[in-house]
Amino acid sequence: MGIPRYIVAGPSEMLAITGNGISEILLKKKHFLWPLQKCTRLDISPVNYSFQVQAMSAEKLPFYLPAVFTIGPKVLDETNYESLIKYAKLMSNSDKQSTHIQDLVKGVIEGETRVLAASMTMEQIFKGTKEFKQEVFDKVQLELNQFGLYIYNANVKQLVDIDVAEARMKGEIGAKLRDGETKQNAAMIDAETFIISTKRQGEGKKEEVRVNTEVKIFQNQREAEVVEATAFLAKKKAGWSQTARLAEVEAEKAVAIREAELQMEVEKKKAFVETAKLKAELLTKATVEYDIKVQEANSELYKRQKEAEAALFESQKKAEAQKANADAELYTRQQAANSELYAKQKEAEGVATIGKAQAIYLGSILKELNHNYTALRDYLMINNGMYKEIAQLNAEAVNGMQPKISIWSGANGGESNSGGEGGSGLKDVAALYRMMPPLLETVQEQTGMQPPAWLATLPHHK
Numbered sequence: 001m002g003i004p005r006y007i008v009a010g011p012s013e014m015l016a017i018t019g020n021g022i023s024e025i026l027l028k029k030k031h032f033l034w035p036l037q038k039c040t041r042l043d044i045s046p047v048n049y050s051f052q053v054q055a056m057s058a059e060k061l062p063f064y065l066p067a068v069f070t071i072g073p074k075v076l077d078e079t080n081y082e083s084l085i086k087y088a089k090l091m092s093n094s095d096k097q098s099t100h101i102q103d104l105v106k107g108v109i110e111g112e113t114r115v116l117a118a119s120m121t122m123e124q125i126f127k128g129t130k131e132f133k134q135e136v137f138d139k140v141q142l143e144l145n146q147f148g149l150y151i152y153n154a155n156v157k158q159l160v161d162i163d164v165a166e167a168r169m170k171g172e173i174g175a176k177l178r179d180g181e182t183k184q185n186a187a188m189i190d191a192e193t194f195i196i197s198t199k200r201q202g203e204g205k206k207e208e209v210r211v212n213t214e215v216k217i218f219q220n221q222r223e224a225e226v227v228e229a230t231a232f233l234a235k236k237k238a239g240w241s242q243t244a245r246l247a248e249v250e251a252e253k254a255v256a257i258r259e260a261e262l263q264m265e266v267e268k269k270k271a272f273v274e275t276a277k278l279k280a281e282l283l284t285k286a287t288v289e290y291d292i293k294v295q296e297a298n299s300e301l302y303k304r305q306k307e308a309e310a311a312l313f314e315s316q317k318k319a320e321a322q323k324a325n326a327d328a329e330l331y332t333r334q335q336a337a338n339s340e341l342y343a344k345q346k347e348a349e350g351v352a353t354i355g356k357a358q359a360i361y362l363g364s365i366l367k368e369l370n371h372n373y374t375a376l377r378d379y380l381m382i383n384n385g386m387y388k389e390i391a392q393l394n395a396e397a398v399n400g401m402q403p404k405i406s407i408w409s410g411a412n413g414g415e416s417n418s419g420g421e422g423g424s425g426l427k428d429v430a431a432l433y434r435m436m437p438p439l440l441e442t443v444q445e446q447t448g449m450q451p452p453a454w455l456a457t458l459p460h461h462k
Contacts, residue, residue, distance in 0.1 A: 009028075012045040027084055027085065046072030047071060057121055065136075080150075
C-alpha cells in the first residue's frame with residue numbers, strides 16, 4: 001500500500017478529490033491523498049465578464065445593454081456545498097478566461113435579457129431602468145445556479161438606443177472622413193496637379209452625397225418605425241378602451257346581480273325567521289308531550305326494575321345454595337381422590353423399592369458369576385421353576401397324540417442290479433417314487449386331502 005500525500009489548497013482554491021473510497025466528489029481545503037485517488041485544484045476566485053447585449057422591446061425597437069458581471073463559485077460552507085459540487089462537475093475542466101465560460105455566461109445573460117425585454121415597451125424599459133436591471137440580475141442568477149456560479153457584482157450601464165447610436169456613429173465617421181480628406185488635400189495641394197485636386201474635390205462631394213443619402217435613408221426608416229409604433233400604440237389604446245368599456249358593463253351587471261342576490265338573501269332570512277317561529281311552537285308542544293310520556297315511562301320502568309330486582313335476588317339465593325352444595329360435593333370427591341392418589345403413590349414406592357432390591361441382588365449374583373449373562377439366565381429360570389413349567393407344557397402338548405408309522409419298501413429292497421453312473425441316477429429316481437406313497441397317505445390322513453388322479457390313487461380306508 002502506497003504512502004499518502006498531504007495536499008493543501010491555496011487561499012482562492014478548493015481541492016476536488018475523486019477515486020478510491022469516495023462515492024462521488026469530495027471537496028476539501030486540505031487532504032491526505034491516498035493511492036488510486038485523484039485531486040483537482042479548483043480556482044474559485046471571481047472573474048469579470050463585460051458584455052454589450054443587444055435586445056429588442058415589445059415594439060420591436062432595438063437597444064444595447066452594456067453590463068459588467070463579476071461571477072464565480074461561492075466560498076465553501078455548509079449552505080453551498082451542493083453548489084460547489086455542481087461547479088466541480090461541470091466547470092472544473094474549463095479555464096475561467098476561456099471562450100467556453102464567456103460564451104456560456106454571455107448566452108445566459110443575452111437569453112434572459114431578450115426574453116424580459118420582449119415583454120416590455122421601450123418606455124417601460126427606460127423609465128424602470130432600476131427594476132429592469134434587478135429583474136435581469138435575478139433571472140441570470142437563477143440560470144447560473146445550475147452551473148454552481150454566483151453573481152458577486154453586476155454593473156449595468158445606461159441603456160443605449162441603437163438607432164441614435166448608429167446615427168451618431170455614422171455622423172462622426174463622415175465628419176472625420178471629411179476632415180481627413182481635407183487635410184490630405186491641403187498637404188498634397190503643392191505636389192499634385194489641378195486635375196488631381198479637382199478629382200479629390202469631386203470624390204469629397206461624392207462621399208458627402210453618399211453620407212447625406214444614408215442619413216436620409218436612416219431618417220426615413222426611423223419615421224417608418226415611428227409610424228408603425230404609433231399605429232401599434234393606437235391599436236393598443238383602442239383595445240384598452242374596449243377593455244375599459246367591457247369592464248364598466250361587467251361592473252354594472254355585477255351590481256345588478258349583487259342586488260338580486262341580496263334581495264334573495266332577504267327573502268331567505270324572512271323565510272328562515274318564519275320557519276324558526278313555527279319550529280319553536282311545534283318544539284314547545286312536542287316537549288310537553290315528551291315530558292308527560294317520559295314521566296309515564298319512568299314510572300313503568302321503576303315498577304319493572306323492582307320486579308326484576310326481586311326475581312334477581314331470588315335467583316341469586318338459589319344459585320348460592322347450589323354453589324354451596326356443589327362445593328361440598330367437590331370437596332368430598334377431592335378428599336377421596338387424594339386418598340386414592342396417596343395409596344397409589346405408596347404402592348408405587350413399594351414396587352420401586354422391591355425393584356431396587358432385586359436390581360442390587362441381580363447385580364451381586366452377576367458379579368459372582370463373572371458377568372456371565374447366560375449362567376444368570378439359567379439360574380433365574382431354575383430358581384423360578386421355569387424349566388419344570390416348560391416340561392409340563394410340552395407333556396400337555398403331546399398328550400393324546402396317536403402317531404402312525406407306515407413302512408414301505410420295494411420288491412428288491414430298494415436295490416438295483418444296474419451299475420455305473422446311469423444305474424446311480426435310476427436308483428435316485430426309484431427312491432423318490434418309493435417315498436411318495438407314504439407321504440401322500442400321511443397328508444390324506446392328517447388333512448383329508450386326496451392327491452390329483454394323474455399323480456396317484458390311494459386306497460380308501462374304512
